[in-house]
Amino acid sequence: GAVVSQHPSWVICKSGTSVKIECRSLDFQATTMFWYRQFPKQSLMLMATSNEGSKATYEQGVEKDKFLINHASLTLSTLTVTSAHPEDSSFYICSASRRAGNTIYFGEGSWLTVV
Amino acid sequence: AQSVTQPDIHITVSEGASLELRCNYSYGATPYLFWYVQSPGQGLQLLLKYFSGDTLVQGIKGFEAEFKRSQSSFNLRKPSVHWSDAAEYFCAARMDSSYKLIFGSGTRLLVRP
Numbered sequence: 001g002a003v004v005s006q007h008p009s010w011v012i013c014k015s016g017t018s019v020k021i022e023c024r025s026l027d028f029q030a031t032t033m034f035w036y037r038q039f040p041k042q043s044l045m046l047m048a049t050s051n052e053g054s055k056a057t058y059e060q061g062v063e064k065d066k067f068l069i070n071h072a073s074l075t076l077s078t079l080t081v082t083s084a085h086p087e088d089s090s091f092y093i094c095s096a097s098r099r100a101g102n103t104i105y106f107g108e109g110s111w112l113t114v115v
Numbered sequence: 116a117q118s119v120t121q122p123d124i125h126i127t128v129s130e131g132a133s134l135e136l137r138c139n140y141s142y143g144a145t146p147y148l149f150w151y152v153q154s155p156g157q158g159l160q161l162l163l164k165y166f167s168g169d170t171l172v173q174g175i176k177g178f179e180a181e182f183k184r185s186q187s188s189f190n191l192r193k194p195s196v197h198w199s200d201a202a203e204y205f206c207a208a209r210m211d212s213s214y215k216l217i218f219g220s221g222t223r224l225l226v227r228p
Contacts, residue, residue, distance in 0.1 A: 034215050043205065044159075044218045093158060097214040104149075104214050108158040 003027065004096050006107035013114055018082045021110045023050075023094035029074035030096035035067075038091040038109075050077040050094075084114040117142050117210045121219035128196050129227045136191040136222050138206030147209040148189040149216065150180055154202045162204075165189060176200070201226045 003026040013019045023033055031052045036044040048069050049057040056069035066088075068080040077096075081088050093109040118141045128134050140146055147166050151159040163174025170182040180191045189206060206219040 032214060036218075043220045044216075046215055046217070049213065049215060095214070095216070104161075104209070104216065106151075106159045106161075111156070 004030075004094065004105040004107040006092075006094055006110050008110060009108060010111035011113070013084055013112070015085055015114055016083055018080055019084055019112060020078050020080045021092055021094075021112070023077045023079070023096070023107050025075045025096045025105070028096075028098045030077075030098070031074060033071060033077040033094055033096045035069065035077070035079050036093045036095070038093065040091075044093065047079075047092075052077075081112065084112070086114045089113045117208075117217060119206055119208050119217050119219040121204075121206055121222050123222045124220070125223045125225065127225040127227060130198050131195050134191075134193045134196045134200070134224070136204050136206075136224070138189045138191065138219055139187050140189065140206075140208050140210075141187065142208065142210050144210075145182075145184060148180075148182060149207040149209070150174065150178070150189075150191045151205045151207060152176075152202045153205065153221075159205070162191070196224075196226055198226045198228065200224060 005024045007022045033050040035047045037047050038044045046059050047062045050069045050071040052071045058064045071077040091109050094107045095104050097104050120139045149164045150162040162178045163172045165172045165182045172180050178193050182189050203221050203223050205221045207216040
């Protein structure tokens with residue numbers, strides 16, 4: 001079946017540095033992917049919609065200059081957390097859908113810890 | 116405003132007992148509805164989904180959910196809970212033509228031996 005893969009599964013970075021998380025659709029093309037953030041013991045909140053070949057659409061309150069999203073191909077979207085701070089530590093998870101059908105596939109998630 | 120509400124933050128049941136997790140949505144039309152389960156530190160696993168048709172939906176792991184339009188609800192049920200069912204459960208809705216989901220706040224299920 002279709003699989004969405006994220007890399008890395010977990011990452012630790014120093015405060016002030018940038019870190020990139022990849023989201024790949026392994027056997028289908030995804031013109032749109034979504035990035036969610038989940039703080040410990042909380043629900044998933046949509047951060048942005050990643051559109052292949054165009055700018056991402058950010059949800060209200062999400063800093064687009066801090067969370068850079070690039071969707072350069074039909075199978076890859078990347079989320080870069082720039083100038084990371086400890087409060088950015090969270091579980092980041094992406095989703096993608098086939099053009100046909102209504103199935104939404106989630107990646108395994110990526111744990112970010114900023115120290 | 117479009118929203119998904121899970122009124123129960125925690126639920127504790129004994130192993131073998133029945134389970135019902137509540138979910139309500141707020142939307143002008145019928146959304147696509149989903150239930151996901153998340154084990155600690157893990158990603159999301161889809162249990163079941165409702166788009167249209169039969170309002171009683173069967174899912175994996177013995178779960179089912181019933182869509183009730185009159186109550187704007189999509190409650191998840193299981194007749195006999197197993198210890199391995201202990202996890203966080205999220206109800207979610209797709210409320211427009213995009214594939215983005217709105218999630219409820221989640222319900223943590225604890226299972227007593």
